[in-house]
Amino acid sequence: MNAIREKIKKLLAVAEGQANEHESARAMELASSLMMRHGIDRESLGEKPTVGEGSYFPIDYKWHRTTAQAVGCFTA
DSSP, X not given: OHHHHHHHHHHHHXXXXXXXXXXXXXXXXXXXXXXXXXXXXXXXXXXXXXXTTTBOOOOOHHHHHHHHHHHHHHHO
8 A cells, every 4th residue: 555655646746746737637637546546635645735826725535535436427
């Protein structure tokens, strides 16, 4: 499980780093997919989720995960 957590952290670093927009989007997509598949949230990785320019707000992750899965079903 630590290998998965490390992979997610690296993908998030690419997504939030200096990569071009396509690489960033793909890295975030892969990280989100792994996080949902393994039931991992950003807080358990030792990171706070951010929105916009570093603003933080609490999220109910169960709702977030359920909503993301529902959207995935509609777009598949």
